[in-house]
Amino acid sequence: MAGAYLVEIDAYVPATWICGGDRVGLLAEPDTALATEARLETLRFSSGVGLMTKPHDDPPNTHYEPCVAVPFNFERLIFEDGVTAGAADAGYGEIELTNPSGDYDYLADCGLDGRRVRLLYGDEAGPLADFEEVFVGTLSQPEFSWRRIVLPVRDRGEELRRAIQQNVYAGDNDGPVGVEGGDSIKDKTKPLAFGRCRNVPTTCVNASTLTYQVHDGQVAAIPAVRDKGMPLTPAGDHPTAEALAAATFEAGQYATCLALGLFRLWAKPAGAVTADVDGDATGGVWAASVPAIIRRIALTRAGLAEADLDGAAFDALEAACPHVVSKFIDGGDKADLDEVFDDLCASIGAWWCFDRKGRLAVGRFEAPAGEPAATFTTVELLDGGEGLEILPARDLADGVPVYRVALEYQRNWAVQDDNDLAGGVPDALRDWLAEESRTVAVEDASVQVAHVLAPELSVTTTLDDAAAARAEADRLLALHGVPRLRMRLPVKRQFARGLDLCSVVAVRLDRFGLSEGRFFTVIGMAEEYETSRVTLEVWG
Numbered sequence: 400m401a402g403a404y405l406v407e408i409d410a411y412v413p414a415t416w417i418c419g420g421d422r423v424g425l426l427a428e429p430d431t432a433l434a435t436e437a438r439l440e441t442l443r444f445s446s447g448v449g450l451m452t453k454p455h456d457d458p459p460n461t462h463y464e465p466c467v468a469v470p471f472n473f474e475r476l477i478f479e480d481g482v483t484a485g486a487a488d489a490g491y492g493e494i495e496l497t498n499p500s501g502d503y504d505y506l507a508d509c510g511l512d513g514r515r516v517r518l519l520y521g522d523e524a525g526p527l528a529d530f531e532e533v534f535v536g537t538l539s540q541p542e543f544s545w546r547r548i549v550l551p552v553r554d555r556g557e558e559l560r561r562a563i564q565q566n567v568y569a570g571d572n573d574g575p576v577g578v579e580g581g582d583s584i585k586d587k588t589k590p591l592a593f594g595r596c597r598n599v600p601t602t603c604v605n606a607s608t609l610t611y612q613v614h615d616g617q618v619a620a621i622p623a624v625r626d627k628g629m630p631l632t633p634a635g636d637h638p639t640a641e642a643l644a645a646a647t648f649e650a651g652q653y654a655t656c657l658a659l660g661l662f663r664l665w666a667k668p669a670g671a672v673t674a675d676v677d678g679d680a681t682g683g684v685w686a687a688s689v690p691a692i693i694r695r696i697a698l699t700r701a702g703l704a705e706a707d708l709d710g711a712a713f714d715a716l717e718a719a720c721p722h723v724v725s726k727f728i729d730g731g732d733k734a735d736l737d738e739v740f741d742d743l744c745a746s747i748g749a750w751w752c753f754d755r756k757g758r759l760a761v762g763r764f765e766a767p768a769g770e771p772a773a774t775f776t777t778v779e780l781l782d783g784g785e786g787l788e789i790l791p792a793r794d795l796a797d798g799v800p801v802y803r804v805a806l807e808y809q810r811n812w813a814v815q816d817d818n819d820l821a822g823g824v825p826d827a828l829r830d831w832l833a834e835e836s837r838t839v840a841v842e843d844a845s846v847q848v849a850h851v852l853a854p855e856l857s858v859t860t861t862l863d864d865a866a867a868a869r870a871e872a873d874r875l876l877a878l879h880g881v882p883r884l885r886m887r888l889p890v891k892r893q894f895a896r897g898l899d900l901c902s903v904v905a906v907r908l909d910r911f912g913l914s915e916g917r918f919f920t921v922i923g924m925a926e927e928y929e930t931s932r933v934t935l936e937v938w939g
Contacts (some may be wrong), residue, residue: 403523404446404471404928405463406494408550411510412440424589447523456527471518472532473552476923476936477750477764477900496548503548509692511538516552520795531729535757555753559736561832563700564588564728566615568604576606576659578640589615591729592660592678595723595863598625598832599812601672602730604661605912608644611672614660619677619685621662625654626660627670628820628832669821673813676858687723689743690716690761693751697759701736716761722867724751727812740936746860747871762901766878767918767939771905772898779894781864781932784908798883802853803842804876807867808860809837841867841872843880886919892931900924904937
């Protein structure tokens with residue numbers, strides 16, 4: 400039997416439309432009982448002659464409209480084109496529907512942006528349960544012509560292109576009562592702290608009680624508070640804001656309410672108040688590493704559930720990179736979820752993206768090693784390999800190996816010079832407070848013997864620990880301190896099944912020094928389901 404593609408899209412349908420049976424249409428009498436509230440509906444389309452599900456299918460006896468012309472074209476890259484670090488590059492593609500008679504013009508009135516799209520492939524005579532789920536993603540609004548409708552497809556990363564912090568101060572304190580500030584911070588976003596954040600600026604949330612906030616939620620610890628750089632002495636923790644406000648202690652001390660990310664001073668400060676924070680500890684569990692923090696943010700601030708995460712990928716990255724990192728977003732600052740994920744991942748050479756099933760996945764970019772998932776020769780490549788391209792690696796100096804890696808770590812979130820500090824601040828602390836971060840560097844001078852123009856790789860990270868920073872610098876030098884090859888391989892679709900981003904493949908050709916075979920990591924995939932062509936971008 401012939402194969403068929405099924406497309407399911409979620410649509411916000413206006414109240415003047417009704418979905419019934421296998422059709423969607425405008426109500427002839429909008430004021431009838433059928434014209435209820437606007438609602439979400441799942442609209443179903445197919446390639447070929449259409450498909451009616453069986454009585455035992457889920458959903459049963461449901462028709463998929465036969466209008467899918469081009470089922471799917473989609474492209475994903477771990478990072479931006481040509482580089483092997485930094486921000487993830489979102490996947491983009493489209494699904495094309497035929498519409499010569501205007502049967503699907505109603506889609507122009509439906510809310511599709513940000514809604515789920517699901518693509519399945521299987522035998523059109525088989526049960527729905529046997530169809531393979533090819534992709535789950537997000538839609539943009541459709542593009543119309545006289546005979547066609549193009550549905551722009553995005554991976555679910557589009558859902559993360561919004562502010563990480565939505566909570567703002569109400570500004571409704573009543574004298575010493577409340578921790579929502581007054582008019583001066585009304586509608587200002589609350590600060591967020593993840594991992595180990597050193598010397599962060601603080602937000603005064605009640606001037607009457609000298610109460611400050613460092614995180615919107617529970618934190619693991621506030622091990623240090625400084626007034627104009629001078630360390631204060633901790634005086635205990637209290638379970639509620641009310642208990643914190645009622646606490647008594649002495650000048651030169653501070654008390655905390657870790658459950659709300661608050662602390663309180665006893666005496667009016669002499670200057671800027673800063674703090675060290677072991678950040679978000681929702682549920683009493685401190686999230687300190689890159690994978691732990693991304694998981695925490697995904698579940699508490701991105702609206703995702705555990706089922707939306709590739710748990711095995713998160714566990715693997717945690718095992719490889721358990722290092723403590725630091726990410727702070729000050730009150731009033733704007734940062735999108737995807738930007739925060741990019742910044743965290745860049746610290747350990749990691750990547751994040753949504754997989755074909757719409758699950759958030761993470762991983763570390765490594766040199767290819769292990770058993771290859773596929774081997775490509777002229778047999779597996781389209782046109783016998785004539786479409787193969789050797790591409791420039793644009794990380795640094797057109798791919799020339801680096802001889803030195805300089806890595807910044809242990810971020811100081813509130814740099815303070817002598818004018819900002821009290822005279823009694825110890826010299827070692829004074830020196831540290833004046834610098835934005837610390838630096839570790841490693842090099843291999845032998846690289847410059849073969850590559851006179853070998854550059855230095857400078858990396859800014861959120862890593863906190865010196866040993867972890869040096870280990871990452873060593874890893875980056877090993878990764879980028881040798882010649883690498885980046886290629887684009889057009890492959891017959893059947894030979895790319897099971898491959899995904901970061902899969903390891905082998906390439907064996909009688910060209911380009913590959914006669915003995917060489918391992919590569921897949922860093923990009925462009926999939927054309929109409930032509931059964933997959934173009935792999937590989938690096939190794």
